Amino acid sequence: MRTQSAKRDTILIAFFIILSVVLWNIPTPFDDRIDENATQSKGRILSVDNSQLQHHSLVTVGVQVLDVEILEGKHKGETFTVSNQLMGRLDIDKAFTAGDTALLVMTHKPDGSIDSVVPQDHYRIGLEVTLLCLFALLLLLFGGRTGAKALLSFIFTGLVLWKIFVPSLLLGIAPIWLALAVVAILTGTIIFLVAGLTRMGTVAFLGAMLGVTSSCILAVWATSAFKLHGAVMPFAETLLYAGYAHLNITEIYVAAIFVAASGAVMDLAMDVAASLQEVVDTHPEISRKEALLSGLRVGRAVVGTMTTTLLLAYSGGYVTLLMAFMAQGIPVINIFNMIYVAAEVVKTLIGSFGLVLVAPFTACIGSVLFTQKQKSAQPQKQLSTVLHQS
Structure with missing residues (x-):
């Protein structure tokens, strides 16, 4: 039995590895919009001329004149003098100093020579890859085979979000x-990769999807009741003005609410399912009602911390928004009535609703599926005992 389970597990892992490779190599419908005459390369800032900059309190405007050296590709070693325009916006401006590394975007002439060089931003790719590798190594060292499956589900999730x-x-x-379809695919992938094609995985998956569906229904209602729209999301207006005015950004906002909460929901569903299975395996004679009560007790304990975790995770994203309003002396009732704050409140509360509901959903499903196994096995056990005595 264990050999068959391990075989199914290996087949599942191989399937998602192949699927991840396929997704990695499949182009998106928007790849053809990338300028083929532009290439990217790592570069070093050799010198900086700040004589044309003007400083106004926290704001700096003007032009930096930079001498840059290309560090990669066939133009490696070539140097150029380029301009870096500062617009006085701290959120998008990037100021360089001598010795910095930058991502250079180069356009080419028909003969292959470089036409222009633009320092896009500080070069962060190397550090991002290093952190990713350290994370993967730590996950593998600590989790072993389970960690490897978790890493595979992490990679697969990123590919599905970006490619699909x-x-x-x-x-x-x-x-x-x-969003519901994507969450269902990702939930199934993550849970069944970690738990295998088992009853525990089935219980966790069904409980998580019921929680996500509840969050979706509540998000649709709350968005209408609170008079919210998708323009509260970052870069939503930029997207509309970039030729995508046909998009329903309010529905995208609704989708973002339960997609963001789905990770915590499936985590809680797995906690309850694993705990409940352990209880049933330890006490095979447990009744369905007792199993349900045990699952609910586990759910209560976990929900108590998970909802606070969700609050902290969301509030960290808009703490500067609250700081700005508080610094201006705006009353609390005014703050929480503003659309930007109300949108974040809805995100937090709808996600918390999903967390609270997923525990009893998972407990109910688990109490049926786990005890069903025990009940079906009980007559066989009794029959074997009678035959042995005779």
């Missing part, structure tokens, strides 16, 4: 139904 979810949203596919 985001392009499909841009193509105008119904955001809510699309």
Whole structure:
């Protein structure tokens, strides 16, 4: 039995490895919009001329004149003098100093020579890859085989979001139904990769999807009741003005609410399912009602911390918003009535609703499936005992 389970597990892992490789190599419908005459390269800032900059309190405007050296590719070693325009916006401006590394975007002439060089931003790719590798190594060292499966699900999730979810949203596919389908795929992948094709995985998956569906329904209602719209999301207006005015950004906002909460929901569903299975395996004679009560007690304990975790995770994203309003002496009732704050409140509360509901959902499903196994096995055990005595 264990050999068959390990075989199914290996087949599942191989399937998602192949699927991840396929997704990595499949182009998105928007790849052809990338300028083929532009290439990227790591570069070093050799010197900086700040004589044309003007400083106004916290704001700096003007032009930096930079001498840069290309560090990669066939133009490695070549140097150029380029300009870096500062617009007086701290959120998008980047100021360089001598010795910095930058991501250089180069356009080419028909003969292959460089036409222009633009320092896009500080070079962060190397550090990002290093952190990713350290994370993967730590996960493998600590988790072993389970850690490897978790890493595979992490990579697969990122590929699905980038290669399927985001392009499909841009193509105008119904955001809510699309998000539900993507969450179902990712939930199944993550849970069954970690738990295997087992009853525990089935219980966790069904409980998580019921929680996500509840969050979706509540998000649709709350968005209408609170008079919210998708323009509260960062870069939503930029997207509309960039030629995507046909997109329903309010539905995208609804989808974002339960997609963001789905990770915590499946985590809680797995906690309850694993704990409940342990209880049933330890006490095979447990009744369905007792199993349900045990699952609910586990759910209560976990929900108590998970909802606070969700609050901290969301509030960290808009703490500067609250600081700005408080610094201006705006009353609390005014603050929480503003659309930006109300949108974050809805995110937090709807996600918390999903967490609270997923525990009893998972406990109910687990109490049925786990005890069903024990009940079906009980007559066989009794029959074998009678035959042995005779």
